[in-house]
Amino acid sequence: xxxxxxxxxxxxxxxxxxxxxxxxxxxxxxxxxxxxxxxxxxxxxxxxxxxxxxxxxxxxxxxxxxxxxxxxxxxxxxxxxxxxxxxxxxxxxxxxxxxxxxxxxxxxxxxxxxxxxxxxxxxxxxxxxxxxxxxxxxxxxxxxxxxxxxxxxxxxxxxxxxxxxxxxxxxxxxxxxxxxxxxxxxxxxxxxxxxxxxxxxxxxxxxxxxxxxxxxxxxxxxxxxxxxxxxxxxxxxxxxxxxxxxxxxxxxxxxxxxxxxxxxxxxxxxxxxxxxxxxxxxxxxxxxxxxxxxxxxxxxxxxxxxxxxxxxxxxxxxxxxxx
Amino acid sequence: xxxxxxxxxxxxxxxxxxxxxxxxxxxxxxxxxxxxxxxxxxxxxxxxxxxxxxxxxxxxxxxxxxxxxxxxxxxxxxxxxxxxxxxxxxxxxxxxxxxxxxxxxxxxxxxxxxxxxxxxxxxxxxxxxxxxxxxxxxxxxxxxxxxxxxxxxxxxxxxxxxxxxxxxxxxxxxxxxxxxxxxxxxxxxxxxxxxxxxxxxxxxxxxxxxxxxxxxxxxxxxxxxxxxxxxxxxxxxxxxxxxxxxxxxxxxxxxxxxxxxxxxxxxxxxxxxxxxxxxxxxxxxxxxxxxxxxxxxxxxxxxxxxxxxxxxxxxxxxxxxxxxxxxxxxxxxxxxxxxxxxxxxxxxxxxxxxxxxxxxxxxxxxxxxxxxxxxxxxxxxxxxxxxxxxxxxxxxxxxxxxxxxxxxxxxxxxxxxxxxxxxxxxxxxxxxxxxxxxxxxxxxxxxxxxxxxxxxxxxxxxxxxxxxxxxxxxxxxxxxxxx
Numbered sequence: 053x054x055x056x057x058x059x060x061x062x063x064x065x066x067x068x069x070x071x072x073x074x075x076x077x078x079x080x081x082x083x084x085x086x087x088x089x090x091x092x093x094x095x096x097x098x099x100x101x102x103x104x105x106x107x108x109x110x111x112x113x114x115x116x117x118x119x120x121x122x123x124x125x126x127x128x129x130x131x132x133x134x135x136x137x138x139x140x141x142x143x144x145x146x147x148x149x150x151x152x153x154x155x156x157x158x159x160x161x162x163x164x165x166x167x168x169x170x171x172x173x174x175x176x177x178x179x180x181x182x183x184x185x186x187x188x189x190x191x192x193x194x195x196x197x198x199x200x201x202x203x204x205x206x207x208x209x210x211x212x213x214x215x216x217x218x219x220x221x222x223x224x225x226x227x228x229x230x231x232x233x234x235x236x237x238x239x240x241x242x243x244x245x246x247x248x249x250x251x252x253x254x255x256x257x258x259x260x261x262x263x264x265x266x267x268x269x270x271x272x273x274x275x276x277x278x279x280x281x282x283x284x285x286x287x288x289x290x291x292x293x294x295x296x297x298x299x300x301x302x303x304x305x306x307x308x309x310x311x312x313x314x315x316x317x318x319x320x321x322x323x324x325x326x327x328x329x330x331x332x333x334x335x336x337x338x339x340x341x342x343x344x345x346x347x348x349x350x351x352x353x354x355x356x357x358x359x360x361x362x363x364x365x366x367x368x369x370x371x372x373x374x375x
Numbered sequence: 376x377x378x379x380x381x382x383x384x385x386x387x388x389x390x391x392x393x394x395x396x397x398x399x400x401x402x403x404x405x406x407x408x409x410x411x412x413x414x415x416x417x418x419x420x421x422x423x424x425x426x427x428x429x430x431x432x433x434x435x436x437x438x439x440x441x442x443x444x445x446x447x448x449x450x451x452x453x454x455x456x457x458x459x460x461x462x463x464x465x466x467x468x469x470x471x472x473x474x475x476x477x478x479x480x481x482x483x484x485x486x487x488x489x490x491x492x493x494x495x496x497x498x499x500x501x502x503x504x505x506x507x508x509x510x511x512x513x514x515x516x517x518x519x520x521x522x523x524x525x526x527x528x529x530x531x532x533x534x535x536x537x538x539x540x541x542x543x544x545x546x547x548x549x550x551x552x553x554x555x556x557x558x559x560x561x562x563x564x565x566x567x568x569x570x571x572x573x574x575x576x577x578x579x580x581x582x583x584x585x586x587x588x589x590x591x592x593x594x595x596x597x598x599x600x601x602x603x604x605x606x607x608x609x610x611x612x613x614x615x616x617x618x619x620x621x622x623x624x625x626x627x628x629x630x631x632x633x634x635x636x637x638x639x640x641x642x643x644x645x646x647x648x649x650x651x652x653x654x655x656x657x658x659x660x661x662x663x664x665x666x667x668x669x670x671x672x673x674x675x676x677x678x679x680x681x682x683x684x685x686x687x688x689x690x691x692x693x694x695x696x697x698x699x700x701x702x703x704x705x706x707x708x709x710x711x712x713x714x715x716x717x718x719x720x721x722x723x724x725x726x727x728x729x730x731x732x733x734x735x736x737x738x739x740x741x742x743x744x745x746x747x748x749x750x751x752x753x754x755x756x757x758x759x760x761x762x763x764x765x766x767x768x769x770x771x772x773x774x775x776x777x778x779x780x781x782x783x784x785x786x787x788x789x790x791x792x793x794x795x796x797x798x799x800x801x802x803x804x805x806x807x808x809x810x811x812x813x814x815x816x817x818x819x820x821x822x823x824x825x826x827x828x829x830x831x832x833x834x835x836x837x838x839x840x841x842x843x844x845x846x847x848x849x850x851x852x853x854x855x856x857x858x
Contacts, residue, residue: 053647053648053649053650053652054629054647054648055629055631055635055645055646055647055648056635056646056647056648057631057632057634057635057646058629059648153611156438156611157611159438159620159624160620160623160624160630164437167437167438168436168437171436171437171438172436175435175436216648220648309648310649311649312648312649313648313649313650364648365648369637369646369651372646372650372651373649373650373651374639374644374650374651374653375647375649375650375651375652375653
């Protein structure tokens with residue numbers, strides 16, 4: 053039995069940090085791509101990042117980057133926008149700062165190791181700007197920031213008591229990652245459809261983003277085939293961040309939490325979590341076009357979030373049980 | 376005072392008019408300070424600099440911050456900490472502890488009296504207008520008697536020392552803060568000076584949370600033995616939020632904001648993820664004005680509608696009780712020695728600073744005539760805001776202040792400018808004396824308890840007498856030694 057505000061703070065902390073981590077990993081790969089990949093792939097990468105985060109670039113549309121000068125010039129601005137822009141709610145800085153702010157408010161609910169693991173990179177990040185990372189190795193910055201969030205998650209797993217605080221953190225992280233993953237897959241499919249030709253590199257990047265390249269080679273062949281990439285990333289139960297695994301985590305976290313004040317709302321939430329998980333687990337196979345299913349999963353993830361809020365955070369006080 | 380290898384005190388200034396916490400007037404280390412003094416001399420400038428850096432760094436890492444109101448650039452500011460501890464010998468502490476217990480007992484009696492029969496006023500010990508004219512007097516508390524008659528469960532008394540001994544500067548009886556910095560200073564400094572800490576036989580302060588928990592449990596409504604505790608904070612933007620969070624952790628209590636609490640049928644509940652959970656004791660760090668918008672300020676978003684109703688029914692304890700501000704008002708302060716004699720029939724152990732009330736015409740006249748020599752404070756002020764240190768103010772500042780005093784004389788008191796004691800601080804790689812005070816914390820439940828230590832504040836600016844963190848002050852660890 054924890055405070056609603058604590059539960060909410062931990063849930064959002066996890067969501068923001070998962071978002072920052074995901075964005076950092078995408079940006080790290082994008083920075084690597086800028087070194088030696090074709091213009092079209094770099095362009096694809098930026099479109100994928102903005103599409104996944106459901107944002108538009110500062111000038112409205114990412115034009116095709118057709119020269120070295122244009123590539124570097126635009127990429128600098130896009131990277132700054134997605135990394136350090138404080139007015140941009142989905143930038144790495146904003147997500148990290150919001151995660152850390154929630155942690156600061158909920159510090160009594162997290163361990164000292166977790167706080168240090170978050171506060172130290174925050175203090176570092178606070179002093180940095182795009183110029184500090186751009187000239188040498190920007191991908192290192194993104195990899196280190198993502199690593200810091202991973203380390204924070206590891207510290208949580210290692211040091212946190214497995215109570216409701218833990219479960220709300222886990223729930224927030226799993227819902228965020230499921231939503232980001234469906235959003236990324238949908239963006240990838242839409243961009244690929246719009247592109248005149250399909251590059252292996254676009255799909256390879258996706259595998260690398262999920263640390264799934266080796267698993268892909270073991271399961272399939274050397275040739276990267278988009279349908280198989282999505283199959284692996286969506287349904288593989290052994291891949292740590294596959295969509296089905298994230299949805300499984302949602303179910304586990306809800307089971308651990310138990311019912312909220314309103315038993316009917318809790319049942320509905322559990323049913324919904326089961327439904328979206330079953331959708332990916334059992335209805336994915338054999339689909340020629342996974343887009344409708346992904347759209348449905350994306351919508352259900354949003355509903356899941358709304359129902360978590362209604363069940364645990366915004367329940368009507370007049371009917372709440374007295375403990 | 377010189378060392379061949381390490382740091383030295385060669386240029387350390389010992390002004391005869393100012394008490395130095397480490398040295399006698401002849402430059403000899405005082406009783407109890409010798410091990411620390413010798414340890415400091417053995418350290419090189421680099422080693423001591425490293426210790427200072429680690430202490431500062433630990434505060435930054437831990438996020439031990441305070442907020443300066445009106446300073447948008449520095450929302451979270453690290454409180455500066457000096458790594459050289461201040462020493463208080465056992466006998467001195469024993470005296471202070473007795474004096475503080477006497478004082479807080481008196482103030483609790485005073486509060487019961489002025490919200491009850493008002494005998495002290497009737498007997499002419501303190502004028503009625505000083506009590507009832509005090510903005511912190513809460514008529515809503517008339518006739519109330521908190522559990523065990525304890526109005527002030529947590530008291531943080533500001534004390535200074537001069538060549539004439541210790542003085543109480545003010546009693547903080549509403550929501551005194553600083554105890555978390557006392558503990559944080561201790562953790563950081565003892566890690567840096569571990570060997571000398573051990574050999575100096577310093578008394579522990581880190582059990583404060585346990586004592587606070589015992590105290591609050593004793594004050595539970597109707598003598599409940601296993602009450603549910605919460606700490607009520609104004610929220611993350613409050614200057615002492617770090618402390619609230621820290622203390623909630625020490626207490627094992629939930630850290631709640633007003634919006635986390637609801638009053639239902641005369642009882643207070645927290646909103647939890649499983650429903651509403653009953654609360655028995657609230658350690659509130661929200662000012663009276665904001666506690667309950669139905670009783671105090673109607674525009675308060677920090678409080679809990681109906682809280683005072685539950686309190687009046689005796690269903691919840693508020694610590695400290697609402698209305699305690701009347702006993703730490705700067706005008707009422709002047710009467711505390713008389714209160715000790717009146718309620719306890721004893722002579723006060725701790726001295727007050729001579730205080731002139733400007734509400735009296737002769738007091739105003741005296742203060743205006745001597746503005747360049749006095750410290751003038753607003754009776755409702757705190758945190759070092761809005762005070763005038765006459766000797767350090769310009770003629771223009773004094774004149775502007777005098778205008779305000781003439782307009783509202785009852786809002787001001789004046790005191791002589793005290794030569795606060797100084798202690799060595801590490802400033803730019805060398806030892807320099809800086810003015811210090813101390814704020815020990817007293818806890819009152821069934822009995823009065825304290826931990827042997829205090830939040831020691833230090834005016835880090837050269838020559839400054841203002842120790843408040845919001846005004847450029849910092850902190851220092853204070854070591855009370857075993858007998």
